[in-house]
Amino acid sequence: MKDEILAAYHRIAPLVRQTPLEHSAELGAYLKLEHLQHTGSFKFRGASNKIALLTGEQAAAGVVTASNGNHGLGVAAASRARGIAAEVFVSSQVSDFKARRIEEMGARLHCAGDDPLTAEVAARRAAGESGRVFISPYNDLDVVAGQGTIAVELHRQLPQLDAVFAAVGGGGLIGGIGEYLKAVSPSTEIVGCWPENSPVMYRCLQAGSIVEVAERPTLSESTAGGLEPGSVTFDVCRRAIDRGVLVSEDETLRAMRRVLEIEHWVIEGAAGVAVAAFLQEAPRWRGKNVVIVICGRNVSAEVLNKLCGK
Amino acid sequence: MKDEILAAYHRIAPLVRQTPLEHSAELGAYLKLEHLQHTGSFKFRGASNKIALLTGEQAAAGVVTASNGNHGLGVAAASRARGIAAEVFVSSQVSDFKARRIEEMGARLHCAGDDPLTAEVAARRAAGESGRVFISPYNDLDVVAGQGTIAVELHRQLPQLDAVFAAVGGGGLIGGIGEYLKAVSPSTEIVGCWPENSPVMYRCLQAGSIVEVAERPTLSESTAGGLEPGSVTFDVCRRAIDRGVLVSEDETLRAMRRVLEIEHWVIEGAAGVAVAAFLQEAPRWRGKNVVIVICGRNVSAEVLNKLCGK
Numbered sequence: 020m021k022d023e024i025l026a027a028y029h030r031i032a033p034l035v036r037q038t039p040l041e042h043s044a045e046l047g048a049y050l051k052l053e054h055l056q057h058t059g060s061f062k063f064r065g066a067s068n069k070i071a072l073l074t075g076e077q078a079a080a081g082v083v084t085a086s087n088g089n090h091g092l093g094v095a096a097a098s099r100a101r102g103i104a105a106e107v108f109v110s111s112q113v114s115d116f117k118a119r120r121i122e123e124m125g126a127r128l129h130c131a132g133d134d135p136l137t138a139e140v141a142a143r144r145a146a147g148e149s150g151r152v153f154i155s156p157y158n159d160l161d162v163v164a165g166q167g168t169i170a171v172e173l174h175r176q177l178p179q180l181d182a183v184f185a186a187v188g189g190g191g192l193i194g195g196i197g198e199y200l201k202a203v204s205p206s207t208e209i210v211g212c213w214p215e216n217s218p219v220m221y222r223c224l225q226a227g228s229i230v231e232v233a234e235r236p237t238l239s240e241s242t243a244g245g246l247e248p249g250s251v252t253f254d255v256c257r258r259a260i261d262r263g264v265l266v267s268e269d270e271t272l273r274a275m276r277r278v279l280e281i282e283h284w285v286i287e288g289a290a291g292v293a294v295a296a297f298l299q300e301a302p303r304w305r306g307k308n309v310v311i312v313i314c315g316r317n318v319s320a321e322v323l324n325k326l327c328g329k
Numbered sequence: 330m331k332d333e334i335l336a337a338y339h340r341i342a343p344l345v346r347q348t349p350l351e352h353s354a355e356l357g358a359y360l361k362l363e364h365l366q367h368t369g370s371f372k373f374r375g376a377s378n379k380i381a382l383l384t385g386e387q388a389a390a391g392v393v394t395a396s397n398g399n400h401g402l403g404v405a406a407a408s409r410a411r412g413i414a415a416e417v418f419v420s421s422q423v424s425d426f427k428a429r430r431i432e433e434m435g436a437r438l439h440c441a442g443d444d445p446l447t448a449e450v451a452a453r454r455a456a457g458e459s460g461r462v463f464i465s466p467y468n469d470l471d472v473v474a475g476q477g478t479i480a481v482e483l484h485r486q487l488p489q490l491d492a493v494f495a496a497v498g499g500g501g502l503i504g505g506i507g508e509y510l511k512a513v514s515p516s517t518e519i520v521g522c523w524p525e526n527s528p529v530m531y532r533c534l535q536a537g538s539i540v541e542v543a544e545r546p547t548l549s550e551s552t553a554g555g556l557e558p559g560s561v562t563f564d565v566c567r568r569a570i571d572r573g574v575l576v577s578e579d580e581t582l583r584a585m586r587r588v589l590e591i592e593h594w595v596i597e598g599a600a601g602v603a604v605a606a607f608l609q610e611a612p613r614w615r616g617k618n619v620v621i622v623i624c625g626r627n628v629s630a631e632v633l634n635k636l637c638g639k
Binding site: 116318 | 346364589591
């Protein structure tokens with residue numbers, strides 16, 4: 020996928036922010052500040068690449084997606100940037116805040132059902148019936164290639180790269196990053212990071228196939244949820260991820276607080292998972308060039324309260 | 330000063346981040362995200378310009394400054410970028426965190442006395458005795474021109490600009506911004522923002538001269554402190570500031586919390602002051618292009634606790 024990712028990088032360069040890579044002496048690692056991306060999350064990259072690749076006819080018809088969160092924001096923002104219509108299906112669980120943000124970006128909001136799966140089924144049906152493109156949050160190689168553009172930046176920002184820690188949900192982020200780095204920097208270790216409460220792709224990789232994985236609530240809201248049967252990211256992650264680390268909710272919260280206190284960044288639970296995973300093994304990385312992907316800052320009010328100790 | 334500011338802009342462009350200008354529909358204004366600047370504060374701009382202007386001989390001797398906060402970080406980082414020695418005098422009040430950060434950037438830390446004035450007197454003496462340049466946090470037109478480079482970006486990012494709200498401490502930030510915009514966009518209203526508890530330059534401008542102003546504690550840590558007699562920023566601010574707004578500590582805290590909740594940014598008290606001042610008069614700015622300068626994110630542990638409601 021290296022060539023597709025490099026092409027995506029050039030394609031979306033005028034749209035996305037090239038986010039800083041900053042060394043944190045306190046943590047002993049570099050932080051890829053992707054929470055400074057437009058919409059507050061890396062998801063804008065994948066959506067931008069997918070939308071840039073639409074034919075004129077597809078663009079004219081508009082796009083459909085289903086997401087209560089960062090992917091919905093990413094599709095809305097990327098659609099606005101190209102000047103095309105977007106419809107975002109959400110479940111009734113969507114926060115007022117995210118719903119308002121999506122609408123502010125000019126996308127049409129469609130509330131369907133009480134859970135993400137119902138919203139997705141409705142979105143795919145609406146897309147099919149109207150001949151519009153459905154944009155999956157991860158099960159689409161164009162989306163994965165867009166997320167992988169982070170690795171193009173990383174490789175330029177820090178050519179000698181010993182390891183990358185990133186949280187894994189659907190697998191688009193780490194899959195894209197891993198595919199690129201395996202090609203240009205094969206010695207870089209790609210470490211997948213999961214909350215113990217929701218180790219979906221981790222268990223699938225262990226099982227050797229996409230399986231149902233029991234989940235409990237997690238601070239890592241943006242990585243939660245089952246993996247779609249037949250997802251292209253399963254094979255991508257099988258190639259891309261060298262090793263997995265699981266972290267507790269407590270470790271995640273402590274990692275989020277530490278970043279808040281030393282860097283004054285509010286980061287998502289998913290980013291906290293990656294920081295916590297690194298902290299488990301920080302001593303053995305001393306003197307090495309390790310990158311932790313700070314994938315977003317869009318915490319819910321509930322998680323923000325927990326972060327603030329309430 | 331317009332030409333000096335434009336020259337500074339080109340001089341420091343390779344070093345500073347061109348920070349995003351983002352519209353906040355919730356607030357009804359654009360936010361200049363200067364808290365994403367290197368070192369977490371706009372102060373890096375002024376320090377970078379001053380240090381870039383040193384002669385080879387001056388650079389070889391190294392520089393001296395006195396600051397417990399953002400200016401100390403800015404000078405340390407800008408010195409490292411040019412590869413020159415820097416000595417930062419701090420008072421015993423400096424936080425462990427800031428002290429460690431300054432040292433991490435390779436600057437020499439010198440603790441002198443129990444208050445900022447004692448540290449500054451010691452720093453100026455040390456500079457004089459050793460023939461090194463002392464870099465004032467605001468009382469230096471090269472520093473002011475560096476801060477003014479924010480306005481060059483603003484004018485490009487949003488050519489039709491109705492008003493700019495910025496907090497005022499020593500006056501370097503609003504002075505630089507105002508001097509540039511008065512030249513290129515004279516209809517833009519420059520609104521100085523102060524905490525009621527520390528309206529130093531505000532009272533000086535009212536009095537028509539630099540006077541002693543009583544201060545009480547404020548969340549706006551980075552703007553606190555008296556104005557140096559004879560400061561060049563007094564005349565600059567007299568020209569640059571159209572109008573002042575005072576805000577309470579409570580308004581500042583609420584503004585900081587609102588930005589935390591809707592944008593997931595931790596911002597300094599000084600930035601909270603500017604947001605609070607805008608919010609006092611938000612209805613009358615509806616439909617206008619207003620910029621609020623988010624000047625930094627380096628809150629103390631004490632202010633972070635207050636922000637989190639502890």
